[in-house]
Structures are given as C-alpha cells and as structure tokens.
Amino acid sequence: MNYFMAQFGNPSGTFGRFLSKIMNLSNNKMYKANMKKLNNNMRILEIGHGNGKQLELIKKNKKFVFLYGIDISVDMHNLASKRLGKNANLDVATAEDMPYEDSYFDAVITTDTFYFWDDPSRVMAEIKRVLKQEGLFINAHNTMYASSVGKARKGAGIFKADSLIKEGRRNGLICIFKTKLGLFEEQIIFQKE
Numbered sequence: 311m312n313y314f315m316a317q318f319g320n321p322s323g324t325f326g327r328f329l330s331k332i333m334n335l336s337n338n339k340m341y342k343a344n345m346k347k348l349n350n351n352m353r354i355l356e357i358g359h360g361n362g363k364q365l366e367l368i369k370k371n372k373k374f375v376f377l378y379g380i381d382i383s384v385d386m387h388n389l390a391s392k393r394l395g396k397n398a399n400l401d402v403a404t405a406e407d408m409p410y411e412d413s414y415f416d417a418v419i420t421t422d423t424f425y426f427w428d429d430p431s432r433v434m435a436e437i438k439r440v441l442k443q444e445g446l447f448i449n450a451h452n453t454m455y456a457s458s459v460g461k462a463r464k465g466a467g468i469f470k471a472d473s474l475i476k477e478g479r480r481n482g483l484i485c486i487f488k489t490k491l492g493l494f495e496e497q498i499i500f501q502k503e
C-alpha cells in the first residue's frame with residue numbers, strides 16, 4: 311500500500327493528524343447519520359475513532375451515554391484522549407481482538423474503516439460477541455474511498471457493502487437496514503440473528 315493510503319488506514323505523525331481533520335470534514339454527514347440511530351443511556355463503542363470527533367458529537371447530543379473507543383493508531387488514541395478526557399474510555403486495540411467482555415454494548419459504530427480491516431470475518435465475529443442481543447452495529451462508509459483502498463491493498467480484505475453484509479451473515483449479524491446517505495456515502499445497520 312502506498313504511503314498516502316497507509317496513512318488513512320493507520321494515521322501517524324504530523325501528516326496523520328492533518329489527515330484526521332480532513333476526514334472529519336469529509337465524514338461529517340456519516341457521523342450525523344450514525345448519531346440519529348443512537349439513543350440516550352446507551353453504552354457505545356466506536357471502532358477506529360480517529361481523532362475522536364464522532365464520539366465528541368455523540369457526547370454533545372445524547373444524554374447519559376457511556377462511550378468507548380478503539381483504534382490501532384497510537385497517535386489517534388492520544389489525540390482522541392486529549393479531546394474527550396474522562397468522557398470516553400479509549401484503548402489502543404484492534405477490532406480483530408477487542409478488550410471487552412461478551413454482550414457489553416448497546417451499539418457498536420464505525421465510520422470509514424471496514425476496508426482497512428485485515429480480517430473482516432474475525433471483526434464481525436468480535437462485534438457479535440461484544441454486542442447485547444438487541445444491540446446494533448452501525449457502519450457508515452464511502453464507496454469511492456472503499457474502491458481506492460481496494461486497489462491500493464490489491465484485493466487483501468473486503469471493499470464492498472455486499473461483502474460486509476455477507477461476512478456479517480456468516481458470523482451471526484444480519485443486515486436490517488441499508489441506505490444511501492449521499493453520492494458515495496452509505497449506512498448499513500446489523501443486528502444479532
């Protein structure tokens with residue numbers, strides 16, 4: 311993968327911090343759409359939180375939420391920790407192996423990340439494990455970014471919504487809602503079968 315794409319998948323240093331702000335601007339529509347599907351009083355995990363902007367938005371708009379986040383990037387973890395302070399429990403961890411007990415979350419959310427996962431099948435199995443029975447997995451992504459990452463990764467991973475839905479089904483997560491949010495943005499919601 312080239313340097314530019316690798317930075318989106320694991321932002322680091324000055325350039326990574328700059329990119330995280332660009333991502334905030336380009337992903338804002340997806341943050342808002344995800345937030346609309348969340349309620350007060352939920353325990354929520356964000357996978358690949360980047361600089362923490364989406365978690366901050368949730369904190370400002372929902373009452374009595376308990377926020378958690380994981381990211382593989384130490385620099386993004388540090389940025390988000392600074393932004394959110396005691397308002398969120400953040401860990402440097404991979405979605406393939408989450409540091410949480412079973413049936414812990416009311417919602418797991420992720421924006422602009424699934425095309426970077428090394429083992430999507432394992433991530434979907436992990437999401438199913440940490441979700442409560444009635445919990446939601448809310449994914450938002452950009453189809454244009456997905457296909458660019460697909461080219462850069464030379465087919466290692468999954469890059470289409472249908473493939474994510476298939477991996478979900480194989481791991482006990484059923485797609486209950488799929489919608490277009492814009493020209494390139496999509497949202498898919500899963501629930502445990």
Ligand SMILES: C[S@@+](CC[C@H](N)C(=O)[O-])C[C@H]1O[C@@H](n2cnc3c(N)ncnc32)[C@H](O)[C@@H]1O
Nearest residue numbers: 319320333337358359360381382383404405426
């Ligand atoms: C394109 S950025 C999107 C960041 C953020 N969601 C946003 O919308 O601004 C992808 C993020 O996912 C993180 N990431 C990639 N693969 C991951 C994995 N397997 N587990 C956890 N985080 C991951 C990256 O470090 C990066 O912060």
